[in-house]
Each structure stands twice: as C-alpha cells, then as structure tokens.
Amino acid sequence: MTLSLYDVSVPVFRQYLAGLAGVLAKAVEAGVSDDVLGFRLAEDMLPFSFQVMQSIGHSAGAVATLRGETFPRAENLTTLAACKTAVDAAVAYLDGVKPADITVDLDADVVLANPRGSMTFTARNYLLTFAYGNFFFHVTTAYDILRHKGVAIGKRDFLGASQIKSRS
Numbered sequence: 001m002t003l004s005l006y007d008v009s010v011p012v013f014r015q016y017l018a019g020l021a022g023v024l025a026k027a028v029e030a031g032v033s034d035d036v037l038g039f040r041l042a043e044d045m046l047p048f049s050f051q052v053m054q055s056i057g058h059s060a061g062a063v064a065t066l067r068g069e070t071f072p073r074a075e076n077l078t079t080l081a082a083c084k085t086a087v088d089a090a091v092a093y094l095d096g097v098k099p100a101d102i103t104v105d106l107d108a109d110v111v112l113a114n115p116r117g118s119m120t121f122t123a124r125n126y127l128l129t130f131a132y133g134n135f136f137f138h139v140t141t142a143y144d145i146l147r148h149k150g151v152a153i154g155k156r157d158f159l160g161a162s163q164i165k166s167r168s
Contacts, residue, residue, distance in 0.1 A: 004099060005066055005102050005104065005106065005124070005127060006102045007099075008127065008128075009062065009066065009102070009127055009131075010097050010102075013059035013060065013063065013094055016135070016139050017055065017056070017060075017090055017091050017139070018160040019143075019158050019160030020052070020143070021084055022157055022160065023146055023157050023158070024087060024146075026146075026157065027080050027146050027149075027151045028081055030150070030152065032080060032146070032150075034079045034080055036146070037049040039148075041141065041145060041148065045141070048145045049077040051138045051142040052074065052083045052086065052138075052142050053074040054135075054138035055138045055139040055142060056071075056086055056090045057071070057074070058134040058135035059090060059135050059139075060093045061073075062126070062131035062135070063097055064093075065110060066102050066104050066123060066126075067101055067102055068104070071090070071093065074086040105123065106122065106124040107123070107124065108122065109121070109122065109123075110126040140158075143158050
C-alpha cells in the first residue's frame with residue numbers, strides 16, 4: 001500500500017482542525033470571554049489568537065504550499081467567533097482538495113520565505129518534519145488554553161472524535 005502526500009496531510013489536518021472548531025464552539029457556548037485571545041500559558045509564549053492562526057497556517061497553509069498555492073493568513077482574530085470562522089474556512093478549503101490536486105514529487109524542493117530568511121525542504125520533509133510539528137504544537141496549545149480557562153473539553157474533543165474513521 002502506498003500513502004500519498006494527500007493521504008498523510010489533508011485527512012489528518014482536517015480531522016484536528018474540525019476538533020479545534022468544535023472546542024472553539026464549546027468555548028463560545030460556555031461564554032468564555034474574548035479576553036482569552038490574549039492569554040498565554042507562559043509569559044514567553046505567544047497568545048491564543050496566534051495559536052489559532054498558526055494552526056491554520058501549518059495545515060491549510062501547508063496543503064496550499066504543497067499545491068504551489070498560498071492560503072490566506074488568518075487575520076483579525078479579535079473574537080472567539082472570528083477564530084471559529086477562520087478555522088471553518090480552513091476546513092472548507094481542505095474539503096475541496098482532492099488527491100489529484102497534490103502532484104508535487106516527494107523529493108521536490110519546497111521553499112518557505114519568512115522574516116528571518118528562507119528555508120528549503122523536500123516536500124516530504126516539509127510536511128513530516130516542519131508542518132506536522134508546528135501544526136500539532138499550536139493546535140494543542142490552543143486546546144490547552146481553552147481547557148485551562150475552564151471549557152469542558154476532553155481528549156475526544158481534541159481528536160475531533162466525530163471525524164475518526166474506524167472499521168467497526
């Protein structure tokens with residue numbers, strides 16, 4: 001059995017982004033203040049709104065990069081509802097991506113420009129060593145902040161349990 005870049009990106013990112021959308025919905029329903037957007041677990045960490053933005057950038061943005069496209073940066077995340085809307089838009093983007101849409105060779109160069117310069121990866125390494133790590137760090141941190149703020153969420157929420165496809 002061969003796994004493609006699509007197989008190990010789109011369904012994975014979609015599942016956990018859907019989980020993030022679910023925990024954001026629970027936070028809104030619980031009446032969590034939008035002040036949470038500036039909350040940090042530690043002083044030297046970036047705030048909740050950044051965690052959501054990076055969750056989107058390292059998932060939908062990573063898939064777009066593999067497609068030779070760009071995905072718009074999530075901006076104006078000034079409310080929990082805006083965060084959920086941005087995550088929902090990223091899920092919708094992933095829903096529109098088909099296996100044939102990711103045609104980049106596993107060993108093709110992927111160049112990421114950032115304020116500190118550029119980084120070059122193979123497509124495989126970009127996804128497996130850079131995008132994955134960053135995505136799971138930021139989506140976990142967003143989840144942890146909401147949990148810390150008292151939102152009644154658990155592991156099944158994080159996993160996007162309704163998205164899990166088991167054989168039974």
